[in-house]
Amino acid sequence: MVRSISTHAIAPAAVLRGDGAWSDALPRIAALSSTPLLLGRSGATARLRDRFCTDLEAAGLPTRSVQLEFDCCEADLERLAVESAGCDAVIAAGGGKVLDAGKLLASRLGLPCITVPLSAATCAGWTALANLYSPEGAFQGDVALERCPDLLVFDHDLVRQAPPRTLASGIADALAKWYEASVSSGDSSDGLVQQAVQMARVLRDQLMIDGAKALQDTTGSAWVRTAEACALTAGVIGGLGGARCRTVAAHAVHNGLTLLPGCHGVLHGEKVGFGILVQLRLEERLGGNRLAGQAHRQLLPLLRELGLPVTLDDLGLAGASLSDLQRVCQFACREGSDLHHLPFTVSPGALLEALVGAAEPSLLSS
Structure with missing residues (x-):
């Protein structure tokens, strides 16, 4: 045995x-x-x-x-x-x-x-x-x-003394736990991984309820729940799920974007939040996943309400050249990238299209 x-x-x-x-x-x-x-x-x-x-x-x-x-x-x-x-x-x-x-x-x-x-x-x-x-x-x-x-x-x-922008960034980074783990590990037969994925779903729901309130009032219980969700609970999920509760395209997009000096002032979670939109766009357009389109429509208003970047312009890349964006996509699609945990093949060209259209309306109707 x-x-x-x-x-x-x-x-x-x-x-x-x-x-x-x-x-x-x-x-x-x-x-x-x-x-x-x-x-x-x-x-x-x-x-x-x-x-x-x-x-x-x-x-x-x-x-x-x-x-x-x-x-x-x-x-x-x-x-x-x-x-x-x-x-x-x-x-x-x-x-x-x-x-x-x-x-x-x-x-x-x-x-x-x-x-x-x-x-x-x-x-x-x-x-x-x-x-x-x-x-x-x-x-x-x-x-x-x-x-x-x-x-x-x-x-x-x-x-509490940190700029509100850091908490908004943490919310985006923590939200990615659900959108990535549910794709890479949602069909796992491992009980701990299954439980970690479901914790990520609950975490997402809580952040959608409390996130905006937390930014408005740092003295309230919503702030405590949100701050601890981002800094602590998100870590629990990664620890419990282990290597099989993986990051996917959202973090791969972040990794590629770090190559460009134009967005070095953008926080980690801000890049990851943008990457979630890109991943959902890939799931919808390449995977034909109607639920991904619905998730995109649900998430986009929250990211905007939190003041998070949802377009390349928001990331400080309005003047980025085509070759720069292609370099981002080549890096994100390189061999061994977490992006390949998606259940379909993504080419650098398809990723570029999703980057440019991250905030566009869904193609598939609800």
Whole structure:
């Protein structure tokens, strides 16, 4: 009898969430580390990182503060490996690329990892996965890690300080869990995968109900549900479903778009949200999926209400040349791309048509 073993890195060893979670986390950090490395990047979060250093020092934890120069890339990771000498844990505080870099650095050095998301823009604080980019910001690939972080600190007080745009981006990224996993894994016979896909459906429904309310009022319960859905629940789905609960065309489109400097200022989830529209257009036009057309008509108004990009112009690519867009499509359709988890063949030309027409009315009537 053939044994089938599946490995899942499902969740961080511990999660602290709520108002004031950072302060409550200090004793837990002290149990993991005596001399932590604090990693950040954005100037907008420098004040918070200064506070973290002060708090850690007051807790008896001398801390070395360092910064990413680029996105999560090998050049930074090599430098940080040298600068981390003498430190016994990595605390990554910031957005998704900082969290990815911290996880990957800790993994390579064999150190405990503490993630402190300073927005709800992604679920990177939760997952055992890191995306690598070039110094210019172009996606290069993802790296599966052996385990999730040792501690995740999701402090509502801190996350509320992030620009509303980051939460809208997180909503788009979390919505993609359903639109991608239902295509790649919806017919799986694996119980855990089936449950992860259904969790993604519930997550989508909740975000459609609460998303706009959350952006309007950061003090209400809708904000809490939405922020935690984006930063935490989306990670649960990826951990439970594992490698077989895959990304598909939405993230492949994101990856291709990172090649173009014109949209480097566009957030990860903003590109992914646009990619969902592209994927639904492909499912409708190439797969003849009438339900995809209905889903497109349902999703488009929400993305617009959240202020998310739905056209190439919205992405800052109004002046992009045909050759640039073709390069995006070639990359998204390259061998091994997640786009090929679609149940039909997609050529770069067909993808280009879907990119250009992402927000156009559906061809198939309801």
